[in-house]
Amino acid sequence: xxxxxxxxxxxxxxxxxxxxxxxxxxxxxxxxxxxxxxxxxxxxxxxxxxxxxxxxxxxxxxxxxxxxxxxxxxxxxxxxxxxxxxxxxxxxxxxxxxxxxxxxxxxxxxxxxxxxxxxxxxxxxxxxxxxxxxxxxxxxxxxxxxxxxxxxxxxxxxxxxxxxxxxxxxxxxxxxxxxxxxxxxxxxxxxxxxxxxxxxxxxxxxxxxxxxxxxxxxxxxxxxxxxxxxxxxxx
Amino acid sequence: xxxxxxxxxxxxxxxxxxxxxxxxxxxxxxxxxxxxxxxxxxxxxxxxxxxxxxxxxxxxxxxxxxxxxxxxxxxxxxxxxxxxxxxxxxxxxxxxxxxxxxxxxxxxxxxxxxxxxxxxxxxxxxxxxxxxxxxxxxxxxxxxxxxxxxxxxxxxxxxxxxxxxxxxxxxxxxxxxxxxxxxxxxxxxxxxxxxxxxxxxxxxxxxxxxxxxxxxxxxxxxxxxxxxxxxxxxxxxxxxxxxxxxxxxxxxxxxxxxxxxxxxxxxxxxxxxxxxxxxxxxxxxxxxxxxxxxxxxxxxxxxxxxxxxxxxxxx
Numbered sequence: 001x002x003x004x005x006x007x008x009x010x011x012x013x014x015x016x017x018x019x020x021x022x023x024x025x026x027x028x029x030x031x032x033x034x035x036x037x038x039x040x041x042x043x044x045x046x047x048x049x050x051x052x053x054x055x056x057x058x059x060x061x062x063x064x065x066x067x068x069x070x071x072x073x074x075x076x077x078x079x080x081x082x083x084x085x086x087x088x089x090x091x092x093x094x095x096x097x098x099x100x101x102x103x104x105x106x107x108x109x110x111x112x113x114x115x116x117x118x119x120x121x122x123x124x125x126x127x128x129x130x131x132x133x134x135x136x137x138x139x140x141x142x143x144x145x146x147x148x149x150x151x152x153x154x155x156x157x158x159x160x161x162x163x164x165x166x167x168x169x170x171x172x173x174x175x176x177x178x179x180x181x182x183x184x185x186x187x188x189x190x191x192x193x194x195x196x197x198x199x200x201x202x203x204x205x206x207x208x209x210x211x212x213x214x215x216x217x218x219x220x221x222x223x224x225x226x227x228x229x230x231x232x233x234x235x
Numbered sequence: 236x237x238x239x240x241x242x243x244x245x246x247x248x249x250x251x252x253x254x255x256x257x258x259x260x261x262x263x264x265x266x267x268x269x270x271x272x273x274x275x276x277x278x279x280x281x282x283x284x285x286x287x288x289x290x291x292x293x294x295x296x297x298x299x300x301x302x303x304x305x306x307x308x309x310x311x312x313x314x315x316x317x318x319x320x321x322x323x324x325x326x327x328x329x330x331x332x333x334x335x336x337x338x339x340x341x342x343x344x345x346x347x348x349x350x351x352x353x354x355x356x357x358x359x360x361x362x363x364x365x366x367x368x369x370x371x372x373x374x375x376x377x378x379x380x381x382x383x384x385x386x387x388x389x390x391x392x393x394x395x396x397x398x399x400x401x402x403x404x405x406x407x408x409x410x411x412x413x414x415x416x417x418x419x420x421x422x423x424x425x426x427x428x429x430x431x432x433x434x435x436x437x438x439x440x441x442x443x444x445x446x447x448x449x450x451x452x453x454x455x456x457x458x459x460x461x462x463x464x465x466x467x468x469x470x471x472x473x474x475x476x477x478x479x480x481x482x483x484x485x486x487x488x489x490x491x492x493x494x495x496x497x498x499x500x501x502x503x504x505x506x507x508x509x510x511x512x513x514x515x516x517x518x519x520x521x522x523x524x525x526x527x528x529x530x531x532x533x534x535x536x537x538x539x540x541x542x543x544x545x546x547x548x549x550x
Binding site: 052077078085089091094101103106149152 | 398401402404405408409411412413414415416417418419420421
């Protein structure tokens with residue numbers, strides 16, 4: 001077994017008086033694709049935001065044998081964690097290329113990804129290089145957000161609901177890309193609601209319900225466990 | 236024609252000065268979502284610092300030194316003041332800048348007294364640049380325009396062509412995302428705050444000797460700058476630019492009109508009887524209404540188009 005890259009222990013967070021994360025434990029190994037599944041509002045996005053330092057929390061978060069406690073979000077990013085938020089958050093007035101270049105950190109020396117790599121992966125971006133990012137379609141914006149984060153050369157990238165509202169064809173493209181990212185040695189934490197691509201590309205899956213992890217296992221284990229799927233996943 | 240050309244030039248130089256103030260205010264507002272009530276106080280500090288350093292080093296070094304000093308004070312204000320207050324919300328930040336405006340005014344009272352100081356236009360710029368018909372146009376006003384345009388162009392280039400400018404632009408709308416990409420957004424905030432204050436300081440250096448350098452200058456200019464930002468639209472640089480020139484022209488042109496409303500209406504063919512109950516009200520001249528016109532424009536703008544000319548925010 002390869003070493004554990006990210007370990008989250010007893011993560012708790014509150015929005016006002018509501019206890020949204022109630023002792024979340026999870027870990028990700030080097031090079032792994034791990035999915036975090038669950039219905040809307042169970043705390044998946046909050047978990048990722050807490051890891052990224054955007055939500056106040058208690059508990060221990062360890063990344064590559066360093067504690068992330070008390071660090072600000074940009075310091076966490078510089079440790080090698082990448083984050084692609086659910087709402088995509090492209091910079092709409094800047095061009096596609098400017099968006100990509102802002103993914104580079106200020107004194108970044110090397111990256112396993114070049115600008116050219118991005119255009120090879122998504123030729124559409126190259127065609128729209130000088131267009132304001134705000135005019136791209138939803139799918140294109142999603143690709144741009146992902147590529148922008150990859151430019152910063154993360155060791156682990158956390159991707160929140162990348163396939164939401166996208167056409168099936170683009171979802172397929174996304175799945176292929178995640179496997180390509182993983183081949184280059186980058187770990188992925190994929191937050192999803194749908195089982196489709198998660199079951200196919202993940203090595204392990206977590207299911208969340210009411211602010212806690214209610215299932216951890218392999219895709220085949222989840223497929224075998226009908227009660228978990230009924231209670232926590234199916235609508 | 237003569238009146239029109241000269242007044243147009245004066246409107247331009249005054250409008251550009253207003254933009255130097257409102258650009259910083261609107262950048263700070265877009266980024267942090269907080270209206271800096273003390274912004275005009277940094278303008279005042281610029282004028283006093285220029286007066287003080289000018290006495291030692293002369294006007295030209297003061298032109299650079301004073302804005303830098305003001306910028307440093309701005310940076311300290313953000314780093315050790317606003318950033319601490321930030322977690323208590325926008326109201327706390329607003330009150331902080333409100334209090335700061337009073338603190339700066341009192342400090343100015345203590346150091347330089349309540350009377351205006353003798354901050355003058357430097358001899359090297361105190362001459363007539365050209366004579367248009369019968370009006371002499373002072374070189375200092377042209378110099379002011381030159382510096383303002385220079386600042387405008389540099390601000391544009393920094394924001395659109397440099398990496399830090401792109402980070403600033405992106406942080407205006409998506410600060411959390413920018414920070415998650417590994418950029419030190421708190422430091423960018425500090426730099427923008429310092430830069431905005433330095434611009435206000437520069438406006439103070441240029442405006443202080445043209446108008447008057449006294450402890451009341453912050454409050455008299457401050458309210459006009461708020462009008463500019465509201466009319467232009469909160470958080471829009473282009474809007475602030477248009478509104479600055481607009482308010483600059485309105486103020487400058489209206490001061491020059493000695494016609495009363497009765498004359499105006501007579502021009503339109505409406506004669507008001509001197510016994511009419513409207514007579515007294517309409518006999519005031521346009522120049523008398525000059526101070527109130529910008530505020531009137533602001534009120535109208537808030538009724539007709541609350542987000543201002545180019546604004547994106549509703550608040």
